[in-house]
Amino acid sequence: MSLEPIKQQLLDRCIRQLSAIKAEFAIVIDGEKYGTLDIVPPKKKKTLNKNRWAAVSDGIKAKISAMQIGDVVRFETPDNEPISDFQCHVSRTACFILGKGNDFYNTSQTADRKAVDVIRLQ
Secondary structure (H helix, E strand, O other): OOOOHHHHHHHHHHHHHHHHOOOOOOEEEOOEEEOOOOOOOOOOOOOOOHHHHHHHHHHHHHHHHOOOOOOEEEEEOOOOOOHHHHHHHHHHHHHHHHOOOOOOEEEEEOOOOOEEEEEEOO
């Protein structure tokens, strides 16, 4: 596809300037790529499978609701679920039950990344 002359001039100038400072770059205009930098499409964010979350959420809610100040509860990550997504769900549940903010609770992944710990602070 051909650009309008003024746009082509601007593109050429940008490419010259970026090349002069030895920058790696990729410019995409109307599907055409300029530059040497590879473009990687963004990864689709995975979320915890809703059916699996529904299966474990009642138990998590019950355990968090029963926590006293200073209590620590460990929740094993369901099979084939990313721990960071699971931690977000646990944290969201703790926030809903205990209150928003680090003053009320804290979550942490275990060193082996197979479980999430929750401590109640207030």
